[in-house]
Amino acid sequence: MKNIERVIISKALKRVDFGKEINIKGWVRTRRGNKNVSFIAINDGSTINNIQVVVDLTKFSEEELKPVTTGASVSVNGLLTQSMGQGQSVEIQATEIEIYGTADPEKYPLQKKGHTLEYLREIAHLRPRTNTFGAVFRIRHNMAMAVHSFFHERGFFYFHTPIITSSDCEGAGQMFQVTTMNLYDLKKDEFGSIDYSGDFFGSPAALTVSGQLEGELGAMALGAIYTFGPTFRAENSNTPRHLAEFWMIEPEVAFIEIAENMQLAQDFVQYCVNWALKNCIEDVEFLAKMYDNELIDRLKFVIENDFVRLTYTEGIEILLKAIENGVKFEFPVEWGVDLQSEHERYLVEQHFKKPVILTDYPKEIKSFYMKQNADGKTVRAMDVLFPKIGEIIGGSQREEDLEKLTHRAKEMNIPEKDIWWYLDTRRFGTAPHSGFGLGFERLMLFVTGMQNIRDVIPFPRTPKNATF
């Protein structure tokens, strides 16, 4: 086969130098045709769009084309031609075809079209080859780029907080234990407790549930940092909203208070959603067409509206008034309760018809490190609420006062010996600071319109499932 420089299909589709001989490589999506001509749709993963290869059957034998079935991997030399077909601008008139790898139609699991998402989850090793998951994972890449670009432009530093940790101060949920001990020969001490001195870290260790506390250490030195890494929850929740392993983004900024933190959160999500509309509109449009025809409206809704800011207390009042007016909620509403998704969505979708940021939550339902308000009842927490999703971001101004923080930690039974290093930031050069956390897969659900969180991460980890 003649050696011609390969052109990536996303680029080939934009070329206009018709008549030029180019090479493309990729996987066969479909093949159709008649006695005289065969049309092969080829995709190389660079774009949702296939390139059409036209094969003149007077130049190729049926024998040669026989292995060109869905899933086969091929290299094609041919002339770039203006396409007469609908919905495509260029095609390739094949001069040479090389088959790298076949895909036996009897065995290839993606042979037939229209698989359910449930079925595709079972073959997560192959599903990135489908249109849906190709689109989802290209968008995922783009959302990660948006995250890094946003913070880089603003002078934040990407800060790698540890994955394995010996502290669980967030109390954010059950943790995975990490060990190198031989479980068949666990050593015990004289009191019958497991002796961790022989374990790798010399003490019990677990997978992190949040990088925030370490992120604050970074912010109190570098000024403004963000984390972007995997976090873990060992909750036995088999729902479309839970993963045992997911990616979190946690910016933390010295010298900013809650108001600036809210603006940062708004700017951040709007930047990401805008990036999706600008840089992966074809993939977004494909998913909108397939799964959710209100998707693009929802994305625009978020970038075109300022987020409404109000307190939790004001939010409760609105919900109570709604109930008075006949709105029904499944869960009770009263001051002090944690809001449910139905309440959050009512505020966003029915009442304000805008994204909403709720602040100043009852301290009892929030973490120990949040800045205490003068009322003695609330803390400077903030939750960003989105249509369809509910809470997409949770954050707060942090308590910078050593005494208040220590006191609250004690009230919440967090041993000082576990957080001495965290308290040191308040002991030495403390300052107002704030931050928030965004579950990356939540953002992905919002931007792709997918319904199940297992469909926006390549290899979901859930109860009883760590395959691939």
Place this chain on the structure above:
Amino acid sequence: MKNIERVIISKALKRVDFGKEINIKGWVRTRRGNKNVSFIAINDGSTINNIQVVVDLTKFSEEELKPVTTGASVSVNGLLTQSMGQGQSVEIQATEIEIYGTADPEKYPLQKKGHTLEYLREIAHLRPRTNTFGAVFRIRHNMAMAVHSFFHERGFFYFHTPIITSSDCEGAGQMFQVTTMNLYDLKKDEFGSIDYSGDFFGSPAALTVSGQLEGELGAMALGAIYTFGPTFRAENSNTPRHLAEFWMIEPEVAFIEIAENMQLAQDFVQYCVNWALKNCIEDVEFLAKMYDNELIDRLKFVIENDFVRLTYTEGIEILLKAIENGVKFEFPVEWGVDLQSEHERYLVEQHFKKPVILTDYPKEIKSFYMKQNADGKTVRAMDVLFPKIGEIIGGSQREEDLEKLTHRAKEMNIPEKDIWWYLDTRRFGTAPHSGFGLGFERLMLFVTGMQNIRDVIPFPRTPKNATF
């Protein structure tokens, strides 16, 4: 205190609108002066450079300035002034000073200058506040940005491979087990084996040692992907080169062979090093001055030279000839041995005086998935060797032939049931493909000139150490 918009110090230092009143916030690095005037050096983490605040002692009392000690956190309003002092272009004539947080000179661990790196490792929660670690972590951020930018520009997709996995096919080292089982009440089956059916994933699970195999699944769908995430080795190695938790970058590309893979590796590292010289030269210069005055020469050496490409066999011949000529090595040299750092550095620093890419290693010392050469003895592996560091990148063309791959896996005792999903990429639409791995901290060691890998990651995990 008057409310004036805060200016980040890196930006304030570049301003020329002298006479304007601005606000800066940050931490006191030093304070010196005389009866009439006090000079406070303030740093906010945005840059290695401090801004000098000049305090006229006729306007501020000694009492007010007493808490302004090293480590204290302050907000300063003042007039931007052209500086007469050496090495700085602007300073601030203070009009108002607010102290957010003090740092008791008797207790603040960073009070005195000149701490050893060993001591600073003990207080990893505070060391980002030092010049050295500020510089290192700003460079770390920049190297991460370089990684993402490089691949994004080339159309690669960032692909999140799993952290928790039930497969160890790389055989790359001892793994950390991940479990939610109650170690005090481990269930056993009738044969006395631990019953994992009650564990979170229903089977033994561990932390990943590499995302490559899953990365290949991505590449065989999306065309070109890269991973960038934490990886883990439970090796009990207490050396300046080993971490239990570190970050890896692993690009994987469909349709490219070893030659293109080598070029990709060269382009990639050169891009990163170039980024450092362009975007964080002040931090690099600081580290060069403090720790390693050949650092910048070494960085330039790598971007100004094409990498020499030769086979392992040719490399061995050069080393044998060197021994003939009187060069002494600690470890023996003969065809078949794994090269030691001293051998690699001889080739790079003494013989070629250029970065080197060695290829076609004996199959016995490389992994099962590498493409087998026709000689039956070697595989298409490639190692990129750098001055001072030795191996910085390891990669290969992958074996795309199902039969050869299965055969080699069997020879190396890798059960087919553990890699059926990996083999599926060769079963359906297989194609030539290649990739490599770069340990992010190796790159960081090279770019910062730091000697100990624990000093280039915020919170190092090593045997007996998972603090913070």
